[in-house]
Amino acid sequence: MAHDENRAPIAPDMDGGERPPRPQKHVPERKCILSAEHGARDDLIRLALGPDGTVLPDLRAKAGGRGAWIGVDRAALEQAIAKGKLKGALARAFKSGEFSIPADLPDRIEDGLRRAALDRLGLEARAGALLTGSDKIAEAARRGQLHLLLHAADAAEDGNRKLDQALRVGSDAEGSDLRGVVIPAERTILSMALGRDNVVHIGLTVPASAVRVADALGRWCGFIGRSESASALRSRSAGSIGATNL
Numbered sequence: 001m002a003h004d005e006n007r008a009p010i011a012p013d014m015d016g017g018e019r020p021p022r023p024q025k026h027v028p029e030r031k032c033i034l035s036a037e038h039g040a041r042d043d044l045i046r047l048a049l050g051p052d053g054t055v056l057p058d059l060r061a062k063a064g065g066r067g068a069w070i071g072v073d074r075a076a077l078e079q080a081i082a083k084g085k086l087k088g089a090l091a092r093a094f095k096s097g098e099f100s101i102p103a104d105l106p107d108r109i110e111d112g113l114r115r116a117a118l119d120r121l122g123l124e125a126r127a128g129a130l131l132t133g134s135d136k137i138a139e140a141a142r143r144g145q146l147h148l149l150l151h152a153a154d155a156a157e158d159g160n161r162k163l164d165q166a167l168r169v170g171s172d173a174e175g176s177d178l179r180g181v182v183i184p185a186e187r188t189i190l191s192m193a194l195g196r197d198n199v200v201h202i203g204l205t206v207p208a209s210a211v212r213v214a215d216a217l218g219r220w221c222g223f224i225g226r227s228e229s230a231s232a233l234r235s236r237s238a239g240s241i242g243a244t245n246l
Helices: 074-082 085-094 105-126 136-140 157-170 188-193 209-223 228-235
Strands: 029-031 039-042 045-049 054-058 066-070 131-132 148-151 201-204
Touching: 054 105, 066 085, 074 085, 074 105, 074 228, 105 131, 105 188, 105 209, 131 136, 136 157, 148 157, 148 209, 157 201, 201 209, 209 228
Parallel strands: none
Antiparallel strands: 029 039, 045 054, 045 066, 131 201, 148 201
């Protein structure tokens, strides 16, 4: 349910009156076949049947035919597979018992989400929407130009603290716990994804790019069980740059 604080600010009309609040953007929802809970379509994962009847992850939700949605993390999915709960839920969703669930379905989902997040970072790098290098990121942060700050999994804590402080200064948030996000990818992986040398920290300078990256990382983190980090990234994709560590 929408709350008043989420509404767009009211700006005065040219004639001195007030404009009505902008309508909230419709967010499509889907129901998880395992938990029966509803969630934003982009936060859930679609499962679809391949040509041979194999259940496959449809992470872009583009495959034709009947699909089923799950909104649980990897641990819960593995438990549902082991207990036969996923098979029963899929039989009801697909209206058929003629399908097979591959033993590596959780691996396929995690690998796909990880690849999507890293690919998104690569795309934003090629578009010139992000910075690497501590000095450049710190300067942009102090100027209030960062919309998302990321740290590699193996980044040194001292380097993280310096950039986090620069982020707080530029965001007028000194004294708060505002900080960048330590993502589940080491510097070698990030360097390969971005096509740059020694990528330890990443700063997103374009709001729309920060949203896209936060969405992709949020899905990945949510599935691998880092729910607090996923929530932080998703709240940031709605316009906040507040962060908690992964």
